[in-house]
Amino acid sequence: MSAADHRGHAPRALLVPALIALVFLVLPLAALVARVNWSTFVTDVTSDAARDALVLSLVTGLVATAVCAIVGVPLALTIARSGPRVAAVLRAAVTIPLVLPPMVGGVALLYLFGRAGWFGGLGLSFSTPAVVLAQTFVALPFLVLAVEGAVRTSGVEYERTAAALGANRWTILRRVTLPLAAPGIVAGVVLCFARAIGEFGATALFAGNRPGVTQTMPLAIYTAFNGAGVSQGTAVALALLLLAAAIAVLLLVRGWRPGATR
Template identity: 75%
Template sequence: MSSRAGYAPGWLAVPAMLAVAFLTLPLLALVSRVSWGTLWADVTAPAAVSALLLSVQTGIAATMICIAVGVPLAVLIARADGRLAAILRAIVTVPLVLPPMVGGVALLYLFGRTGWLAASGLPFTTAAVVVAQTFVALPFLVLAVEGAVRTSGVDFERTAAALGAGRWTIFRRVTLPLAAPGLVAGVVLCFARAIGEFGATALFAGNAPGVTQTMPLAIYTAFNGAGVTPGTAVALSLLLLLTAVAVLLLVRGWRPGSAR
């Protein structure tokens, strides 16, 4: 018997397989609706290319912002005392459990015409897409990096400090390299979440083709009878599905112990 088999009751396989079917059958149904003969034409349609490029560009911008502010926050949480770490971790987790539409409303009340930062003129612009993506994607990076930094401990940092290394050198040469798997996983998950964002973007940035219409918005618009064709919407859905699979494979490849 495999060392991982354990002593779980055999009947658990029945509900487990039901769960697997529930997760996979909708995806298989999606793939079955792809028109393979026109797939390339659908994906390269002008509206589809515009939505794809906008998603990638804004996703990269949002990911860069998340790295710039999220990595310091993750390190702060990992090295803070219990109470402060718990408070910061709770704040970071809120966007994960918050309905995306509520996030869009919150951003409107902050940056909108009557919001606290109304002078920014941010809503319904391409920059608003980046802000919405950053809001929903930041927790994925912070929690991944925070877990990696906390797990690595402080022993190597103390050794480096005892040898005369400064704080910045320790951070750059010790802390970040030890947390590299978590950092890579967080960046990849952050980017995937950014390009898949829909709810907050729809409310805060709108759905203007070429300006704020990302792939999820183009798919939604197509299935409501406007914008790109349904065939293109299915093709874009397949593209997002393949992106998600690639993200999972990349994250698994960087996860400690993934070779086992």
């Protein structure tokens, strides 16, 4: 297919609002990069407060991603292999945290795991595990929906063939289903991690903002621009790191997407 075939026949006048939208998305990021003090960048991101926030974000993000993978992949498989009505209900339940304001998610977690919540006796609120729970709550849908879409797209023909040849359910899962869905799984895991380290609202309400304990990079950035915690120079440097992580995520997802190399 030629390049002209891909362009189609959309009116050329649409280029004007399209360009406005693109500029609106790119200019704030350019303004952020322009404010970085490159002469002190390394010092800013290696200060004690910045290092604590960075390490906490990475560690809790990795743990949350692992939890999401352990429980999310089975949920995605269940949705993909359920009937239309059951799948629709399950998919809607998974999608709720995507459209729910993060602050509301934090309140919900607080009423579930907070001191006066249903599981208040576990003592999880305002602790490092609370950061992981908040990140898991907001990031899990990204993994589930990506994996569910990949499994559903792969169909069931190969699974039926393997079953006809005598393979049991676990062998089919290990040798057929998961390999076919591998690009979607990788994309889901990467998106999940990116969402986890960028989580702010639910973490702030449920885990708090204690430096070295619950203060992740987004919270450190917010605190700095409210006149406390790390300096604004450090906050800008951390914001640039989050931007770089987002770009890396896009590149990784594109690399694992079927047909990306064509």
